[in-house]
Amino acid sequence: MYNYIFGPVVSRRLGLSLGIDLVPMKTCSFDCVYCECGATTELTIERKEYVPTDDVCREIGQFMQNTSQKVDYITFSGSGEPTLHTGIERVIGYIKQNFPKQKIALLTNATLFNDKKVRDGVLDCDLIVPSLDAISPSVFERILGPHPSVTSGTVLEGIISLRKEYTGKLVIELFIVPGENDTVEELTLLRSAIEEISPDALQINYLDRPGTSPLVKKPDEKQLQAVYDFFEGLPVQLVSRPDYLVQTEDGAQLLRQKIVSTVSRRPSTIDDLMVIVGISADKLTELLAGYEQQGLITREKGERGTFYCAVK
Numbered sequence: 001m002y003n004y005i006f007g008p009v010v011s012r013r014l015g016l017s018l019g020i021d022l023v024p025m026k027t028c029s030f031d032c033v034y035c036e037c038g039a040t041t042e043l044t045i046e047r048k049e050y051v052p053t054d055d056v057c058r059e060i061g062q063f064m065q066n067t068s069q070k071v072d073y074i075t076f077s078g079s080g081e082p083t084l085h086t087g088i089e090r091v092i093g094y095i096k097q098n099f100p101k102q103k104i105a106l107l108t109n110a111t112l113f114n115d116k117k118v119r120d121g122v123l124d125c126d127l128i129v130p131s132l133d134a135i136s137p138s139v140f141e142r143i144l145g146p147h148p149s150v151t152s153g154t155v156l157e158g159i160i161s162l163r164k165e166y167t168g169k170l171v172i173e174l175f176i177v178p179g180e181n182d183t184v185e186e187l188t189l190l191r192s193a194i195e196e197i198s199p200d201a202l203q204i205n206y207l208d209r210p211g212t213s214p215l216v217k218k219p220d221e222k223q224l225q226a227v228y229d230f231f232e233g234l235p236v237q238l239v240s241r242p243d244y245l246v247q248t249e250d251g252a253q254l255l256r257q258k259i260v261s262t263v264s265r266r267p268s269t270i271d272d273l274m275v276i277v278g279i280s281a282d283k284l285t286e287l288l289a290g291y292e293q294q295g296l297i298t299r300e301k302g303e304r305g306t307f308y309c310a311v312k
């Protein structure tokens, strides 16, 4: 029985992911209308050791030593904002020291990245996914319910600083709240912020099951397509779209074109492709095996593992 780790769960974006929860339910610097954990009960920016760091490390060690499953990512997520915990750097160090091949992901609302100490503490993550849902103060306040000291300016500044210092993969997540952040005005502000950040990918996320707030509706296909088209030219992906795509002949063809053209420009590992096309490692492995059989791609061994490339 574990207190601070959960799963592993199959995640659309991360493959098999072991979750780590560093703060008690529901401690956060935001109170987002779309939060799956419900309303924030402790709205705070105070950093402290919310749960004992040693116990978190011990649980991770126990799980890793006793499992035969290959976990794609150990992921900081859960019932609040993980960077509020002052021991996050120590937990990352513990994983890297004891399980050097294990990849680490951080899902964060980015509200504390304007503090260099917080940024320095997460530089060893393999993947960081900061949320960026609004820029204009009114939309930012309405959909994110921030702590009074947090503004979109401080969040953006923090992500831009992190981008300059961090060498791992940075994927911006944008959660669409129809009628709020999908207006042309808001999307224009978001596009310019995302261009400035220049992330490895921009993932558009949206409600795909009943939410906790009646304010958030599931966007229809047309709304989603309009948002997707708005970011044309950027490395944009709809989080659920690839799963949907592979179910239709046209969709499967689009996905095949995207993957084959990606690896012909630059040989890529499954991890690289997971970030680019936003589907799980299992699904990618299956698709890549099929493309290989069709003579569309081939494999080569490299320093970071197996690379998929175009047939010469």
Ligand code: SF4
Residues within 6 Å of the ligand: 028, 029, 030, 031, 032, 034, 035, 036, 037, 040, 078, 079, 080, 081, 108, 109
């Ligand atoms: S930042 Fe994440 S945990 Fe915090 S309220 Fe928003 S969705 Fe929930």
